[in-house]
Amino acid sequence: MTNNSATGNDLPPSFAPSHSKKGSAQTPVSTTPNASTPTPPSFAPGRTPSPQAGTAASAMPASFEPKRNRNSRSSSSSSSVVGSASSRPSSPEAAPSYAPHRASSRHQHPHQAPARPRNPRPAASAPMRTAATTATRKPHRVRNMVLGVLLVIVIVLGIGVIGTYNWVNSNLRKEAWLTTGSDTPGTSWLILGSDERDGTTGADDTPGERTDTILILTKPKHGPSSLISVPRDSLVQVGDQMLKINAVMQVFGKKELVTQVESITGQHIDHVAKLTFGGLTKVVDALGGVELCYDQDVDDEKSELHWKSGCHMVDGRTALAFSRMRYSDPRSDFGRSDRQRQVIGAIAQKATSKSTLFNIGKLKKVGEAALGSLTVDDKSTPWTMLQMLLAFRDASGSNGITGSLYWTDPGYYVDGVGSSVLLDNQKNLELFRQLHDGDHAPGQVGSTAEQQ
Template sequence: MAQESDDVTSNDTPPSFVPTHHSKNPSQSGTHASAGNQDDLPSFAPRRSSSHNSQSSAPRHDFPRATPRTSGSARPQRAASAAYRSGSSQPRGQRRDSSRDVSRNASGDGRQYGSPASGIRRPQRQSSAMRPGGRRNGNTRIRFNVKRIVAVVIILILLFLAVFGIGLWNWVDGQLTKKSMLTTAADTTAQTWLILGSDQRDGTAGTGTEADAPGFRTDTILVLTKPKSGNSSLISIPRDSLVQVNSTYMKINAVAEIDGYSALTGQVESITGQKIDHVAMIKFGGLEKVVNALGGVELCYSTTVNDANSGLNWTAGCHVANGATALAFSRMRYSDPTGDFGRAKRQRQVIAAIVKKASSSSILTSPSTVQKVAKASLASIVVDNKTNPYTLLKMALAFKDASGTNGVTGSVYWTNPDYYPNSSVGSTVLLDASKNKSLFTSLAAGTHAKGTVGGQV
């Protein structure tokens, strides 16, 4: 027994919890009787320090001591008791299963941690809400604050746009001149605009011999179509196209003067088979004012022209044209070998150049220029009663798409460019009705391929 006491107090074995043995025969240990009832002892008792007298320490049994771990030795794997696994506590004095779970700490130093009853707690894992250095992880709170900030910013922007938009809407709408120009035809699927250019006087002096002709004529007739999906299109209708109004033959450019703009809209609907949703007409001189407000637009024509009828004096090539030159450029036809068909093509070029320049960064970043262009444009157009600032914006965007690389441009189809129905009408363009209906049906459906269409069949 003395040898056993020496082994107990030896420092060769690191501190650990050594299981005690409940002997069935008290006579094997002379001190067990003084220790009290064997069943009252805890199943595991801490090793006493070597400073304690071995005779006063709790009685020990001849239970083989655990062999100290050596470097690289494997730790025996023991299954934790059901009570320990479930986290339940046991009353003091109640024997626990000796197969307690022993685990390493996070640093891997091999220290063992006892049961909750031993008074030594396992080290708790660092909370996910804690950052290194004890700082609280604020990811959740930061994310919540960012959402609130974004929401507030969006609300402020919407309020600003609402106030500013209402004022802008009212200003634009107040500048528009409106008149009855639509029909009661049934709606069709695509959005369709009728864009007209008239030589009706608006206070601007004209140039050339055609400017002094009596009355007014609709020299420019364009049909802009925006399908629900597919390519937008911009198609010209020749000003000399033959139409019949109330059993009377006439050129389409004279319909508005004789029977009104609604009658002209009806004729275009008859040619295209599509409902015209909105009409915008630029009066004589309006184009000139817009181009001057933009500071000129670049136009190209490969022929040198000196035309007395339109007043165009042009050197072959590309030039930045002012308002008066752009207007003459879009009206000249007698010096053009292709006549009115060539003029229609140049008219589309002028309008495309205006839209391109007006949507450029150099214009949009200059508030004074934007205001000047807006005033010139709004003062020079006449629209139908249903047109508003939003429909005008949609028209501008559709026109830009149609005149772009993915757009469809050209003219309607005709069979005879020099047709004489009678002596009073003179030379007219005879259109191909069935071919044109088929063309606009595909344009409205958005199924027509991009590129140039129309011409003589």
């Protein structure tokens, strides 16, 4: 027999994967045929091996056929000589198994075509790919679930907000208050407390409806909000008639009162809200009371206020008496204006607190109490009312501006009118210019602040 290795036969030796590792302890497969060691067939991809005769053929493994699928390979193997356990060689040198996906190109025969794996997607890697895919998709499922929950919450809140908005808007009592004056920077509200006869005004009674509380709330585009009191005895003139400002609405109507305030401030009034004193009582009770502070003992029969110096949590009726008392106050109406701002500020703080906003039952009670005693201008909406409440809270806080108008004579006497407050027009115009522009620093302003 002729030795293929010696004669340079172009058939390459069989592929033995165990030789691909350096330092292998195994003995290399000999390429020299002899009687005891069978020669495995040469590896030739795509070529069908020729059957070998004799015992050497019975010990040879089947040639690797890359294009043949697993089923056909199994069928071929069962019919080949390697399908028999008795004919399978016991030595790894005799019949090395072929593992194409582990082969290294360094050990490939120079005349051998690149081996093509018989299965480009081995079954062994499928579980790993499935686990990786599951690990990748699991956060996505969690994210989608969270997004879905958030979407539901947004929809529910949206429906709730729309429902609340419509409920408030349908219950707002609107009247024609506003003038046709030109707009000015920022937003301003005229807040009125009326002593309309409702059985809650105490013994300090006056016939008719008078605006005993007049406040100007200003929210500039940039800068601190402000809450300024207008003394109820401020002297104004309508045509040829002189009168106190708290009687203007009763004598000349709503729009004339707004006109007088715009004349004092030099700024346009954007919105008006009038609250009866009886409504104040109901709002405070719906809130569960508010905390008020006053540093004097009071026992006033006209307002029915009985007070021990200090801070106390009070109900609606006491809050009303606190805001109306003036005969027992050394500062008279000026002291009363300060206490009225304190009451409204306390209401705004409590109404915008978490204990109220997150208590649906309390929030509804407060809303019903306020809407039942509130009258607004015909351009007001639930949104502008919310802005007003927030501006109240900010103005009453440490970064807000509070005080009263400036005056030149707090006891100016006019025949037929009585003792009045003569205002300082120039100072007031400059004050409100700064308040609307947001240029004024936080703190106390006005003649009451100067006297303290």
